[in-house]
Amino acid sequence: MARWGMVIDLRSCVGCHACTVACATEWDVPAGQARTHVHATPVVGTFPALQSSVFVAQCNHCDRPPCVSACPSGATSQGADGIVRIDRAVCIGCGFCVDACPYDARYLNPKDRKVDKCDFCAARLERGQEPACVATCTAHAKHFGDLEDSQGAVARMVYEQGAGRIESTAAAVGPNVYYAGKPSQLELVHATFQPRASRMPMAGTVWGRLLMPLMLTVVGATFAGQAVAFFNQLRTGEQDFED
């Protein structure tokens, strides 16, 4: 099975937002929200040696996605093809995954109050089509393919031409969206758009670290007490209540 990945060549990207519009149209993304974002770094340096870069962000379908483990209901999962999907029939809108994503690639859809994000256009892939953003990219800056196909363009850009991941020490989660560009450009993008540490809301932290162990202990202790009583009952034998 393919393991899907994407390479975004920042040298080609012109920041036209066609990818954002194509994605929003394809997936009925509400106004004010996006599955794929186009950002720009600040202009740095001294005239005339100025530099800036466009940066395109979306779900990275990470190797170790924190959103999957944060989702209480199992609505978020990762398939063998590497795509992190949301089963919207199961999402309860708690937002744990939104906080968990180091890249802020998720949003709560105000229409149905469920979480949404890029899924590499999984439905289009099943029809043999490229993701909408890749098909629409005016500068052919987005490349999509199988990371395990050594002859494929994406694998060659990653493993031979040095396209790299945007990671940080706080969030080393193995993103599968790679970036190609000039070294100074990638350095600037890295410095500007470094992923944050994954977060868990207070409710999740209290649940996982305090209340879950507490409740399991209480239920376990009750069960153990019942077991002692039951074995005591077996040991002494049943006495008729009439006595």
Place this chain on the structure above:
Amino acid sequence: MKTSTVPAHPTPLTADQADVMLQRHLKKHHIAIILLHWFNAIVWGLELVTGVALIASPIFRFAPGWYLSMVESAFGTRGHLLQFHLALGLTWIAVYLVYGVFGFRTYLSREVLQNEIALDDDDWRWLVIRTKRILGFTREALPSQGVYNAGQKLFALMVYAMVPLIMITGIIMTFRLMGPAVIGWAVVLHFCAVGAVVSGLLIHVYMGAVFPEEKPAFFSMITGTVNELYAYNHHFKWWTSMKARELAWERRHDEEALPAPEPGIPD
């Protein structure tokens, strides 16, 4: 036990008295309560089986992976599993709303709760002695109890506190109300409230279905009645109140020559 006055304390019975009382039955539960109880039991069983399987996060789940897969497979998809859990939960809430509206004066009014559910000094002593007896530390006699014993009262109080919490948090999650922060806490409170009830349920089920001394209580949830000997030995305060009613009726009957008593009140 045929008496002209109601005894203040339980006294040892002769074999003949015990045999007569064993044959007589007192009505303890209305058919509506019996049906509600078993509806509740079925709903709780199904909601627990599906609810545990719905906690799938590696951080929060406590059931093994095979259990999650098995339950999910039984429903086809995880979405169907959740839909079933929600639909059954909403049905449960609807039934309890009907019960709350139509049964309020009979079962939930302040007077009923004070007489039947509030714990008195005897109840607290009962809890200590009963626990020691179950664990085999004492054979001390249990203090007299009302229509429900202290364990049943304590469980009822916890259920009264937790069930509204389970319902409200369930509705918040089902309809995704009030934003992610509230929904996040609703998930946590739902889990904790269910956990608290489950710890009580373990005792409730054991005492009702396994513990030999309380077997008549289990069968009373099927027949609606308990034998008078069980009532005398385990719910003496309730037995005395029933007996006082019976004697009062007999006095009126003797005075006014009323027709035969209704079934359920022993003559």
